[in-house]
Every structure is written in C-alpha cells, then in structure tokens.
Amino acid sequence: MSLPHALLGLLSYRPATGYELKAAFEQSIHFFWNATLPQIYRTLNQMRERGWVAVTVEHQEGRPSRKVYRVTEAGREELRHWLAAPPEIPQPRDPLLVKVFFGRQADPAVLAAHLKMWRAHYAGLLRRYEEEIAPLIHHYAALTGASEDARYWSLTLEFGRRFARMAVDWCDAALAAVTQEGKVHG
Amino acid sequence: MSLPHALLGLLSYRPATGYELKAAFEQSIHFFWNATLPQIYRTLNQMRERGWVAVTVEHQEGRPSRKVYRVTEAGREELRHWLAAPPEIPQPRDPLLVKVFFGRQADPAVLAAHLKMWRAHYAGLLRRYEEEIAPLIHHYAALTGASEDARYWSLTLEFGRRFARMAVDWCDAALAAVTQEGKVHG
DNA sequence: ATATAATATGTGCATAGTTATATATTTAAC
DNA sequence: GTTAAATATATAACTATGCACATATTATAT
Numbered sequence: 001m002s003l004p005h006a007l008l009g010l011l012s013y014r015p016a017t018g019y020e021l022k023a024a025f026e027q028s029i030h031f032f033w034n035a036t037l038p039q040i041y042r043t044l045n046q047m048r049e050r051g052w053v054a055v056t057v058e059h060q061e062g063r064p065s066r067k068v069y070r071v072t073e074a075g076r077e078e079l080r081h082w083l084a085a086p087p088e089i090p091q092p093r094d095p096l097l098v099k100v101f102f103g104r105q106a107d108p109a110v111l112a113a114h115l116k117m118w119r120a121h122y123a124g125l126l127r128r129y130e131e132e133i134a135p136l137i138h139h140y141a142a143l144t145g146a147s148e149d150a151r152y153w154s155l156t157l158e159f160g161r162r163f164a165r166m167a168v169d170w171c172d173a174a175l176a177a178v179t180q181e182g183k184v185h186g
Numbered sequence: 187m188s189l190p191h192a193l194l195g196l197l198s199y200r201p202a203t204g205y206e207l208k209a210a211f212e213q214s215i216h217f218f219w220n221a222t223l224p225q226i227y228r229t230l231n232q233m234r235e236r237g238w239v240a241v242t243v244e245h246q247e248g249r250p251s252r253k254v255y256r257v258t259e260a261g262r263e264e265l266r267h268w269l270a271a272p273p274e275i276p277q278p279r280d281p282l283l284v285k286v287f288f289g290r291q292a293d294p295a296v297l298a299a300h301l302k303m304w305r306a307h308y309a310g311l312l313r314r315y316e317e318e319i320a321p322l323i324h325h326y327a328a329l330t331g332a333s334e335d336a337r338y339w340s341l342t343l344e345f346g347r348r349f350a351r352m353a354v355d356w357c358d359a360a361l362a363a364v365t366q367e368g369k370v371h372g
Numbered sequence: 373a374t375a376t377a378a379t380a381t382g383t384g385c386a387t388a389g390t391t392a393t394a395t396a397t398t399t400a401a402c
Numbered sequence: 403g404t405t406a407a408a409t410a411t412a413t414a415a416c417t418a419t420g421c422a423c424a425t426a427t428t429a430t431a432t
Contacts, residue, residue: 009284034278083285083288087282088281090282092276095274096273098188099269100341101215102269103338105266107270114272117273152287152288158356159356166352173344177341
C-alpha cells in the first residue's frame, strides 16, 4: 500500500494538516494514486500510532483546532526503506475495456458514446497537464531546494502525458472500428 | 464494480464452473480487470442470490461435485443494461510512479533498478500479447459464432499493446534522465 | 439577510479485494 | 512408489477503499 508513504513523502517537504495534504494530493499524487479525506485522516492516525509522524495541535479560540502533522526520524527512515523496496506491478482495472471486450452484445451507438466520453476525459487531462500541472512544477522548481525534486515530478508528469495521448489515440482507432461496423470496403 | 458483469459476459459464451471462469479470466479480462478465486466464488454466490445465474451440481462418484453456472434471462438483461451504462473512469494506482515522484530522496541506482524491473515486465507483456494472446483470439475467431466477438477482443488487445509500448518507452526516457544525474553536458 | 463554498476533523457502514487455510481427487513427473 | 502439480470448491480473517453523514467556523457571493 502506497498511501502512508505518499503522505510521508508530502510531509517530508513541510508539515501539514490532513486537509492540506488532501489539497496537495489533488495537484500531484492524485494522478497516479487516489485518496479520499476520511482515508487520509485514518491513515494519519495509523502513522502516528507507528511513530512515523508527530502531531501538534494548534488551538484557536472559537475555531476547530488544526492538527499539524510532521515526519519523525522514524518516519523518514520508513520512507527511505519503502523507496528502496521494489514497487508492486499495478493491477489495471478499467470498466471501459470490460465493456469493449463484450461490446458485440452492446448497441454500437452506445459503445461509441462511451468511447467518446472516455476520449474527452483523457483529452481534458492532457490539457490540464499542460495548462495547470506543468506550470505548477515550474513554479515549485523556482523555490529554493525544490529544483532537484522537480526533475522527478516532471518524470511522472511525462508518464501522465504519454498515457493520456495513448488513450486518446487508441480511442480514435476504436471509434473508427466500432462505427465502421457493417460498412463494405472495395 | 465490473466483476459480476465480467463473469456474466464470460458465462454468456458458455456455462462454466468458478475454476474454469478463473482460467478464462487469466487469458482475457485479467489484462484490464483482476480477480482472485475466492472473489469469483463469492461473486457467483451473490449473482445466484440475485437470480443472474443458475447452478447445476454435477455429482460424480468419489469426486467433488462440479458446480456449473449458467446465465439466466435476468442475467442477460442485467449484462445488456450494464453495457449500456456509462463506464466509470478508472482511478490509476501505480506505486512505481509514487516512488519516482519522491525519487530525489532515493538512491539513484535503486530507482534505476526499479525502472528496469518495471520495463522488463511491460516488455514481457508485449511479447505475451504477440505470442500468446493474439494467436488465441485468432483461434477463437475461427470458431463458429465467435468472429464478431473477436473484433472487440482485438480492440482491448490493441489497448494493451499500446499501453505496454508506451510504458517501455517512458521507462527508457526515465532511465536516461535518472542515470544521467550529475553528468555535465557541453 | 441568506446561502454557498471553503476550511477543518472526523465516525459508521458497506463494499471490494487479498491472503491464508481447509478439503479432496486426478494426473504427471521423478 | 512417492511427490508435486493441477483440478475443484470453498471459508475466515484481514486490509483497503468509498460513501454518507455529523460537526463547526469563516469568507464570499447574491
């Protein structure tokens, strides 16, 4: 499981609350590992129990207290250890491909609509990478001490770009194959 | 969730036991939706409770009985209904990308080893697609009534091919970036 | 004034998925 | 002859994830 270690990684940049970690997730890890807020809060509790993070409660009059988490030395050691362990190969799970696989039993028009929706999603992602994420990495790269990290962030962005481009291209090919159905070629 | 519907789809080709379904999975759905044996057995039970499948117990003297599942008309209706519903967009989860993202804190040599292992996996998949899966689709396409289905199976195979190729290419680029670390160009 | 969004932290329940274990038979390898 | 692998069916326990809900404050928009 990567979630506790992804949180350790984010906290290694700076201490943060669970809410702030969720926001940081949305701009980065989110594209290759997802997490909901309840999951983040629960995982932070487990990490505290294991001594990987320490909590400082910032009391504020009349407002809910902020729980600021920071990595302990044990946490940094755990992160280094996890980074050195060979990564698990991901198990792909894509409902669209299941629907395409049994596509003969579906209405070709409906299948084409699914493919178009899917294509639009990845085309949108591609735009978001260029317009939002790439500039964001540039911005953080300009900060002191972050330029080295930015090189690695860019590698994951490049993966996202290539995947999205591949998805869009495959979709076009699949759409051509699905809509061509029944036409005669000579 | 796609598992019950993937099982309905496989059973729509022919009745089968849980064990046979697992074997069929390994050669097809497996590449875009995974399932373990216990999960398949439990899901089949749920499907039976919902009336999507019917069971025939084949008693054999001195041998464990085979439970053969077949789709009911309600099951076929459910499959058609599911195929027409818009597919969920998959949430990618890839531990390697998390490790690359925080790669600055890792030993570059270890990170390179991870990337090489990952590359080897997708290069192997690519070979398997050509040598095992493509001929298999050809074989089933030759059977009466399966040629129409084979066109859709091929679309999912093509996705696998493109993904694996993209993964290998990205890996080469990432390896170059990671091992180039610290070298001076001029 | 009112509503909504954002900040901030969680609990409870349900679903989904993995690993370990148990049982029993047949077939192939050594 | 013995062992291991494949066939065949599961249950129990555990982990992970997701969705709905509860609570409270502050800032912004209408």
